[in-house]
Amino acid sequence: xxxxxxxxLGIESSCDDTSAAILKNDTxxxxxxxxxKVHENYGGVVPELASRAHLQxxxxxxxxALKKAGIDKKDLDAxxxxxxxxxxxxxxxxxxxxxxxxxALGIPLIDVNHMHGHVLAHFIDDEGxxxxxxxxxxxxxxxxxxxxxxxxxHLDMEIVGTTIDDAxxxxxxxxxxxxxxxxxxxxxxxxxxxxxDPNKFTFSKPKVKxxxxxxxxxxxGILYFIQKEVQKNPDFITENxxxxxxxxQKTIIDILMIKLTTAAKxxxxxxxxxxxxxxxxxxxxxxxxxxxxxxxxxxxxxxFEYCTDNAAMIAITGKFMFxxxxxxxxKVTAQARVPFEKVGS
Ligand code: KG4
Ligand code: ZN
Numbered sequence: 001x002x003x004x005x006x007x008x009l010g011i012e013s014s015c016d017d018t019s020a021a022i023l024k025n026d027t028x029x030x031x032x033x034x035x036x037k038v039h040e041n042y043g044g045v046v047p048e049l050a051s052r053a054h055l056q057x058x059x060x061x062x063x064x065a066l067k068k069a070g071i072d073k074k075d076l077d078a079x080x081x082x083x084x085x086x087x088x089x090x091x092x093x094x095x096x097x098x099x100x101x102x103x104a105l106g107i108p109l110i111d112v113n114h115m116h117g118h119v120l121a122h123f124i125d126d127e128g129x130x131x132x133x134x135x136x137x138x139x140x141x142x143x144x145x146x147x148x149x150x151x152x153x154h155l156d157m158e159i160v161g162t163t164i165d166d167a168x169x170x171x172x173x174x175x176x177x178x179x180x181x182x183x184x185x186x187x188x189x190x191x192x193x194x195x196x197d198p199n200k201f202t203f204s205k206p207k208v209k210x211x212x213x214x215x216x217x218x219x220x221g222i223l224y225f226i227q228k229e230v231q232k233n234p235d236f237i238t239e240n241x242x243x244x245x246x247x248x249q250k251t252i253i254d255i256l257m258i259k260l261t262t263a264a265k266x267x268x269x270x271x272x273x274x275x276x277x278x279x280x281x282x283x284x285x286x287x288x289x290x291x292x293x294x295x296x297x298x299x300x301x302x303x304f305e306y307c308t309d310n311a312a313m314i315a316i317t318g319k320f321m322f323x324x325x326x327x328x329x330x331k332v333t334a335q336a337r338v339p340f341e342k343v344g345s
Contacts, residue, residue, distance in 0.1 A: 006322060007071060009079045009101075010315025011062065013094030014086025014114045015143065016045045017308070018057035022069035023315035026125040029069035031305060031312040034061050040182040044173065051089030058097050065311075076107055078327075080318020083111035083345075084335035085144070091334035099330055108327040110318040111345055113338050115140060117313035118275040119149055119157060121306040124316050132271050132300045139260050141284075142276035142309075143169035143184065146213050146256075147340075148263050151273075154320040155343045160267070161211025161259055168252055168278045171215035175222050175248050179237055189245045190281050196242030198250035198283075201225070205255055211263045213255060222248060249283050257287060264297065273300035280307040 010021040016039055021031040034057040039045045066073055081098035084091055095111075102109040119138045123131055132138075137160075138149045146168045148161035166174070169186055176185015203221050206214040226244075229236040237244065264272060274288055285301050292299035306312055321327075326344040 006319060007075055007077050008315045008318045008322060009076050010311035010318055011081040011094045011098050012309055012311040012314045013054045013090050014082045015090060015309055016050045018054050018061050019309065019311035020062040020065035021311035021315045022065055022071050023319060026123065028124055028312045030065045031310055032061050032065045033310055043177045043183050047087045047089050050087060051093055054090050054093035058093055073105060076105060078108040078110055078318060078322050080110040080112050080314050082114045082314055083332065084114065084338035086114055086336065088334060088336045095334040103330060110321045111328040111332050112314045112317045115145060115340060117317045119151055120154060120317045121275060121302050121313035122273050122300050124306060124312055126303060132273050135269060136271035136273055137264055137269050138273040138275050139256060140276045141168040141256065141278035143167060148211050148260060159340050160263055163213040163215060164208060166215040166219060168215060168256060171218055171252050172278065174219045178223055178226055179244065186278060189249055192242045192245035193249040193283060196246030198246040200243035201247040203251045211259045213259060218251060253284050253287050257291065261291065270297045272297045275302060277308040280304050
């Protein structure tokens with residue numbers, strides 16, 4: 001007898017994107033994201049403004065995701081939502097909405113760790129793309145996190161390296177702010193870097209133990225270097241914008257790759273994935289592919305819409321938890337910090 005399809009609604013609201021997705025087995029039927037332009041001029045996400053925008057966006061986004069998928073909410077088998085980590089006020093909106101809808105529909109509620117979602121985005125069916133085999137290493141690089149994750153199974157993963165201060169995305173965004181770009185500046189650095197010389201300027205790299213990272217020294221180094229140059233030539237930034245972006249991007253990628261290659265070698269793993277918002281970076285994507293050829297890795301790079309925050313990754317994580325009946329209940333609350341190793345409430 002054919003197995004019954006599983007239909008899961010995923011909801012993501014951990015930072016500044018309100019997203020809803022409908023997953024049928026391993027296939028995404030819809031994955032809609034409402035971004036928030038309101039933060040552009042502040043150099044970062046303003047938590048109070050983010051939660052207000054989530055409140056406005058959540059109902060239309062979920063409604064549109066159901067409509068696009070051609071699904072009636074009564075046909076859903078479960079609702080998976082991001083419980084954390086993230087901004088508490090933002091998480092509360094998605095969590096409260098998910099709890100209410102699950103209660104009204106009388107279906108299971110699944111609390112997902114946002115960081116597991118980034119990793120498991122690799123298991124969404126995507127034409128022409130193969131899925132990593134276990135164990136694999138996933139470099140998860142986003143605005144809030146920088147992690148090397150050893151993934152033993154869908155729900156069995158461990159952080160083997162992490163940042164001791166800023167995340168890689170913050171290094172991009174803070175440099176972008178120094179250069180005068182709006183938030184989030186990561187994609188703009190990427191764009192300008194494609195036209196610049198990555199070896200024009202060099203910045204020192206941190207010395208951090210084991211597979212850990214540090215980016216705050218780089219940010220300070222860039223700030224002091226630019227301040228000094230601008231004193232000599234007020235047009236320094238505009239005259240060198242592309243080269244500055246290319247050089248900073250190269251340094252960030254170098255820092256990431258040094259630790260990733262060491263971890264892969266030490267652990268004897270050749271299945272290597274990248275995930276998170278910074279994995280949308282064209283330089284990083286190219287470098288991972290080059291390294292893969294040199295070191296005989298099988299590399300896995302998510303499609304763009306599954307790199308930055310999205311509800312599809314929450315829905316697929318929810319599916320693996322659904323299969324193991326890892327459900328939560330109406331007592332669940334949003335949490336700004338969630339232990340990585342623990343799956344479910
Ligand atoms: O995963 P994500 O959407 O949200 C968090 O969970 O943090 O990641 C957002 C981060 C931001 O720092 C943004 O600047 C960065 O990802 N980002 C990029 C690119 N696209 C997004 N950084 C560099 N190059 C890009 N193309
Ligand atoms: Zn994220």
